[in-house]
Amino acid sequence: MTGGLDVLYSGVPAVTLPGEDFSSRVLSSMLVFHGAAATVARTASDYERLAEVLLCSSMHERYLAFNRSIQKPACRSPPRQMAAVQRLLSHLDKQRDSGTLFNTQAWVTCAEVAMHMAVDLRSFAPKRLQHIVVARGVCANAA
């Protein structure tokens, strides 16, 4: 899990196919709240296509960077997808500084609100635990 975090902090795209259990959805969570939900695959074939587009785009960029002196990649990825990948990379760079995923203070503020709610709920209904949903607004200032 921390691996996915480090990847995103490095401004690098990650592709994931979420499952049902919590551990198989952590990277999806990071990507969605990092504004990069586009690389969360819906199916295995979707996952395959996303990975291929990212790889092809990068390889083609390398081909251009080397002034076409290396072997041209035999990719099926059209140029418009390369542009989309560039936008994604640019977005990841910006999110590192301005997004909520790496905003520790926002997380702490949200968590403190949640703990207060848990204490309040316990005083009202000590025998019955309920789910707690923290509204985005309560930690918006920190975010």
Add this chain to the structure above:
Amino acid sequence: MTAGDTDEERARWLQECDSTHQMWGQDDAAIAAYINGLKLLVLIDLIGRIPHNHHAVLGYRPAPIQVLAIYAATTASPFIDYFVTDRVASSPELSHLFTESLIVMPISHFVNNQRALAPVPLNSRHSRRSVAAAAFNAFYKMDPERARVWWRVLNAVSNSSIMFVKYLYWKTAQSSIVSHAEEHNISRSRIEFVDKLPSFHLHLQVYFVYMHAVVVFIFMPSTEIRSFFLQICSPFGAACERVRRIPGLRQVSVVSIKTFLFLLSAAAGTTR
């Protein structure tokens, strides 16, 4: 903290906590009694059922509200009241998978301190010149279905290769993976098995053993990556170390923490 922590890690913990309590060598009941004496309202477990975590301490109910955060699955422990998550990691439809009630955060549940740890952006977007695909999954998490997806990706992208880390039983895994790949027209030369780095050389603070089975990282190795932790074996570091040897790539470097701090200060002076 544990006895295995370095002085540096311990100093950082102490600096970031309001107070700490020495619990080494005490049994679960004694620890629970001590915590109970602190009269806490909420007790948060940050590790869950990871070995040697003393999860059983919470079985004594030392606090009226007991919460689990960061751990990657339900504990199935009746004494844990809440599990911190978010709407993506565990949507309401999946709440039946937890024995705990959920605390649904409006942002990602995964708290981190990356900005403080590496405050200078690792920015080399303009210098991307290469690409690598890597699957850092523990071998027991892989299955033929996932592998077939990887092989199809490799087949679709010329001159690409995939890296695995030499986890436990890697030789057996290598044999199985290579033969499976060859059945799908992927030559063994496109499959790399890389060593973990020595404990004092690594790039990013990573424990991949809990990594999700179907995650594949698509990363560009010319992205500038600097190490900033000591004594954690990093598959990331292993991959970067391997990538570093590819001709034409000079951006990835392995540095000691001392050098890293120097580079950070130098970068801060020139880039900001």
